[in-house]
Amino acid sequence: MKTDQDALNRMIGELARNSQAFAATTAADRRDMVVELLKTVAAVTDDWVASGCRAKGAPSPIVAAEEIINGPAVTFRFLQLTRAALDDLAHGQKPRLPAAVITDEQGRVKVPILPAKGLFDPLNFLGFRAYARMLPEVTTENLMGYRAPQFAVEPQPGITLVLGAGNVSSIPLIDVLSKLFHEGQVVLLKVNPVNEYLGPIFERALAPLMARGFVRIAYGGGDVGASAINHPDISSVHITGSAESHDMIVWGPPGEERERRKRENSPLLRKPITSELGNVSPWIVVPGKYSARQLAFQAENIAASITNNVSFNCVATKLIVTNRDWPDRDRFLDLVDHFLRDTPRRKAYYPGAVERYRRFAGDRAATSECDEETLPWTL
Template identity: 45%
Template sequence: MTLHRQSVKGLNLSEIDQALEELTESSQSEVGLSVARRIELTEQCLRCLSQAARDWVDLACQAKQIPREDAACAEEVLAGPVSVARFLQVLLLSLKAVKDDGKPRLPGKPELKAGEQIRVPVFPTSGIYDALVFYGLTAEAWLKPGTTTANLFDLTRLESSENSALPLTLVLGAGNVSAIPATDVLTKILQDGERVLLKMNPVNAYLKPVFERSFAPLIDAGLLRIVNGKAEVGAYLVAHPAVERLHITGSTQTHDAIVWGSDPEERRARIESNQPLREIPVTSELGNVSPWIIVPGHYSEKQLQFQAENIAASIVNNASFNCLATKVIVTSANWPDRDRFLTMIEQKLQQIPRRYAYYPGAPERWQRFAGAEPDDREYLPWRLIRDADPAQSPHLFQEESFVCVCAETALRAESVSDFLERAVEFVNQDVWGTLCATITVPDAFRKSDHAILERCIGKLNYGAVGINHWPALNYAFMTTPWGGAPGATLQDVVSGIGNVHNTYFLTDVEKTVLYGPLTLFPKPVWFPSHPNPEAVGWRLLDLYTKPSLGNLLRTGLTVALK
């Protein structure tokens, strides 16, 4: 380690080296991580998480300058400890099923569709009252063609690690949503059977103390260490010989600099010769220019209003610092309600208070993507750009802005089905990324042209698809595997390689598809106009840390009925 440290002059690396040494020594002294041990650790983490959750949210609201009485605090509850508690709970259910029955218990029977592709029900989850809490929503995982019911599950990482040393993985955590680095770590340790060094992103390094409290059982077991540091520390860790695997959540630019080198000429040469800086496995989740397709047709006023707020919620959540925030709306030029619907979205946005632009570089990115100087560089305005032309403004479609600017573009088509086919081709070819996409569909078309809709879903080159609902739910439900579409490589990584949250241990997932009606009643807890979202969020935390009928009733029977 001394020789390696000499390459990073001027940095105090004693804490970093100590963390690596402790993980390495633990790996050498102990082997194996049985299913029973994983169950024990998962249960312990749930207890610790419930005790740290309030401080977790307080720190996040303080860092993002969200007043504690503001409804936006609910986002930090839901996208922080609630999401992590849900991950631990659904994983616990699967691990217990594996221990008792040899395999996870699915919430429904897999079906072979179109004669070649298995679709596996993955939501609502049994055992935690999902069918009541999220009434009307379902999700399934589409497995790659060729997968059979005989090889539905991949439990090799549960089995192989029981009698072998656990590899040391470096997780470079995301800086925007607090559940991301947490569930990335939990996936790697409790599912994949790896030891993890988590380097916090400088943007949310303030979470290190609550992470250490929440995941103290993993730290005590020698499976986890958490460190802070800027890019130089990250570069030091990536190059460290003790690191055997790497997981990155961030941007493609960061990924390519880490994998191929920060110097542009070196990077180009290494990519061409396929010589990465380290010959180790790399997984990643790297963002998206997330599209939302509006299929033309008849919608009721209630359906239009709901879908307008649905899209607005997807834009403003976390001040739009989300890889799954809607950035492109695709409409039909021939749809009579197009202008009225876009006006509805703008009206919804105007009703939502601006958020503090906490993520570095946001004002400069807003100016570039909006094409104007913001009237307030700290509290950026929500911006919808109508009639954007991919030829005139390619950056709106080909670059992830990571800021609260959304573009709308219209396509011409001879029929509704022709529009949907064209829209799918457009987002596949002209919009960057493969992470997630949404389609809003009229009830009449969904009923009469179901086969066309299903064929178009199959054609979408995205890892997560939402029908009538924001794919953030695909992320949050935790039984729906999350990641970019298969086929990415280190040379052309697009939205990333691999997936997380595959808590049913499914083999060869191609995409997850979320289905729901055009409206939910009453208002979803993730909508900005929900009257009491934070209280519901805390009750959900109680439900996921201690599932019981009593805790279900305390949520108001269901989130939807609150």
């Protein structure tokens, strides 16, 4: 499935004609759109989960549950939070926070993010709290000016190109919704070839926005993405992908010319770009006295964070940081290894995964049972 140049131009033209209309919508208008989306997303949930299981070779109930959580569930959470914030704005209030703003020991403002009120957060994030640590110039006095700024200034219409993620199924959809409802931009989504099966499902999920001309969805590889990036009516770009894909867009192909551009801070792309890129995510283990039950619980937690979505996830744990003098260090790592070995193998569905495993695992790969379908969990 590929969107040709004429169709791509038509899509961008339709978005350009409707960008001003979306920028002029009120908080109440957007809230009402979100209410519609809650219904249309619900209508595609079964197909969404089933398609993900088929594509990832994962028919088991455990993996189906993972697809539910990584796809529709987090999308519903995003929509519910967005609806609540827009409803506050529609009634002349600032979006309410889940708890009080605090200031840390360094004087930095910390804004509570979760658990949110009115959802299942206290159950889903049992024992967890999360804060956004603000930049030094943000104070408790001026914090309010940083919330929902698109409604505080003259709206700036524009088209954002979202280059969709190929791994976690909710990411492309939430990226689209974030650009629309948080930043006031209409969106062209180019789905990733790895999960282009999601495209028709997203078209149905986003039907209220598609009908109004606020979203369009394109298909294809890097050539389609490049054509969209360079289209004069595309005002900004968002990518979820690899650092190499980002650098290809921003700095150009590898070589001396790219290195020169980097040295001179002269990017090839002159449009704003935001990115969520691949990462070696660490899990830091604080040494201390833990019971056998506590050690097992946390070891299973880490193993689950490694195996989630077959570890094709920028927030999957890739590095475990421990204190070498911690008496329980070896015991703990043995527990992590035990839970990994106890986890059924999954299809390594992302292109190039088998080759990368063999390259990085070295001798372990030579002695492991790996094929073109599955790979062993390796610590």
